[in-house]
Amino acid sequence: MPEPMYRQIAEDLRQKIESGELGHGDQLPTELELRELYDASRNTVRDAIKLLITRRLVETRPGQGTFVVQKINPLVTTLFTDSATLLAGKETGLGGEGTAYAAEVSAQGRKAEDSVPRVEIQQAAGVIAEQLKLAEGSPVIGRHQQRLIDGLPWSLQTTFYPMRLVELGAVRLIQADDMPTGAVRYLEEALGIKQAGWRDRITVRAPDVNEATFFRLPDDGRVAVFEVRRTAFDRQGQPFRLTVSVYPADRNQFAVKVGQVPDEVAAPARD
Amino acid sequence: MPEPMYRQIAEDLRQKIESGELGHGDQLPTELELRELYDASRNTVRDAIKLLITRRLVETRPGQGTFVVQKINPLVTTLFTDSATLLAGKETGLGGEGTAYAAEVSAQGRKAEDSVPRVEIQQAAGVIAEQLKLAEGSPVIGRHQQRLIDGLPWSLQTTFYPMRLVELGAVRLIQADDMPTGAVRYLEEALGIKQAGWRDRITVRAPDVNEATFFRLPDDGRVAVFEVRRTAFDRQGQPFRLTVSVYPADRNQFAVKVGQVPDEVAAPARD
DNA sequence: GGGTATTTGTCCGTATGTATT
């Protein structure tokens, strides 16, 4: 039994793309042309294109045509390294609300911009309550930030703190401005809370509506997002901070380095 | 301007699913019933369902109907921890070709099975040559393994070694059997190569045909896969091993633990 | 095992709307 026609057409086009006969950014024949090429109806040709769209090989632009998607040069975020590399502090990646992050981005030859934090007080629910070991409905502070790289939306980050910390005196947590020295050091100076360790959880899921809008992703969940949750603990093993970062999966990668690892030469970005 | 009808229908159904009116595994009304419900043509109803399919909210079974997808209890793989937890050795996760991995899986109350390694000699190309710092076309050994958990396909793993290691005497690398003590220790005993560190790179991409077949994923690239590349270095900073592991993104998560981190209570698996 | 009803999958044709050039 043969493959359905729309799959054969998709397969033929896919082969033309992957062989390089159709390069990145090139326009495919129009639906009308494809219809004659493969002797199929326009709807069948469209079914083939839909398959290529969900495989992220092509994109359509109304009024223009169908195009082979452009490759994106991914950004690498280091979640952990114990090598003495670019950073003075111990915590890298998401931590410190931007200090280490900015250094890493510029090391990759790109320009990072952060939005002013938007601070909200909300009720802990679900993962937030679970990770911070709070009862559902307890008040928490959420500090939301948007990060742009080279002018493009790159990640959304929210850090949650139990309201208790503010009541104990860490009032800067509810102010909508940057903490230049980093939140970790601020909490140590203000309350004597020392960060003894942290735990990252890396997952992939479909973006919600807000995320799809901000990242300008197709609204049908084709492009997934990374969700990285970092829970920080004090010396008593109590969680006091949860950072949830969301990154579009089509333009981000993560790294972990342990022990003696040579520096990476700035590679020509294979994938 | 109003939303297109097929999106309104999809939105209405989505709301019914997320509100719990339609539970996991429940059957949706048939296309014919939906057609009457929303006073739309069958093709329009089908367009709405297609949208829900790419959002991974429902799945269709020919001859049966359309069903709300079941939630999968994800497996967590620890990429790195420096806490003294379940493992004697230092390297966790992908390392050791299964020693640490098996312990972690059973700690989550699941049963792990590994296939017998399939050993191939191939020519280094692309990422493999780049990571192992070999010229394109150099011979490398590839040890492929399939991992099942609770009888279900869970990950595909290939470890690459430069052929040079075999020529120096590490002949077990080309034998198609397990290395019970782990490859790291074997290389140290046989050749005196000590692992000084490693680097992980975590990416997400669409599965290729082999992967989609093995994992029984839909063949249109809706479900992404994690690709985790671990490059191991000796004391001279030379890479001597590259492990590429592929995991379906719908049933896997990753963890990194640094410093003092309390044990996680076996949570009821939120997501 | 066979036959039938049900349900989704594929493919066609047509008409009209919307976005872009």
Add this chain to the structure above:
DNA sequence: AAATACATACGGACAAATACC
């Protein structure tokens, strides 16, 4: 304003997979 190209929506026909008697 006109032409081009994709988006939405309708209708119909037959095939393939499954369940049930």
